[in-house]
């Protein structure tokens with residue numbers, strides 16, 4: 229396993245603590261995996277080699293291209309611009325309907341990785357005329373050790389904005405370091421209450437996600453919330469109202485709230501979200517006082 233450290237995409241992780249017996253605790257996301265020597269964390273991107281935690285995805289870019297910022301969706305953040313958008317592999321959640329499973333369900337293979345130095349990505353953005361840098365497609369938290377120098381370099385070279393399209397499950401330390409490095413926008417998914425996360429996403433504490441949304445606002449970041457409305461999972465009035473009420477309480481009426489359409493994918497075959505369900509959610513949000521509710525993803529696209 230120690231030969232792994234010879235690959236450029238394998239670097240010592242930044243967010244972890246050493247425990248007894250050579251085990252470590254990862255501090256990148258709120259799963260906070262305790263990882264014995266020779267083992268990986270739940271996401272498969274962090275490995276304990278001889279008592280040190282390593283990331284296997286430092287600059288291991290799985291997809292990269294210029295994309296309009298509205299596709300993320302960000303509707304109130306640099307409208308009309310494009311962001312150089314990129315991803316790596318895997319995810320720290322395991323949602324059975326994952327709409328980007330072709331990237332999020334693939335584990336990293338350092339021997340096959342193509343390493344992108346942060347400077348190269350910034351050069352590419354400048355060459356393309358992109359105004360921003362955006363980590364998206366799968367969960368960007370897993371790229372954070374690399375995104376931090378990338379965002380710093382980008383801002384120093386005149387890139388106007390840096391953002392994450394995220395499930396919002398990073399630790400607060402990571403959120404703060406990303407912000408300090410230049411991240412000024414975050415789109416956060418809210419999939420439903422804790423029961424939805426437990427039953428369909430491999431577990432997560434939604435309170436930590438709301439905390440991050442709230443803290444991102446406090447830090448002065450631009451925040452937009454997305455609720456993927458999944459047929460017969462979180463499309464009932466009680467769950468929609470819960471999302472709307474928490475949105476108002478945690479991030480306020482001026483924060484955009486997107487209700488996006490789900491399509492069958494990965495392991496889940498419930499039918500696509502009905503248009504009338506999305507319209508109902510929109511009207512409920514308007515009535516409750518959300519100033520900028522939106523309906524998204526009426527057609528199937530990869531964002």
Ligand code: SF4
Nearest residue numbers: 254257260261269271
């Ligand atoms: S990033 Fe999250 S899921 Fe992955 S090893 Fe760290 S705590 Fe576990």
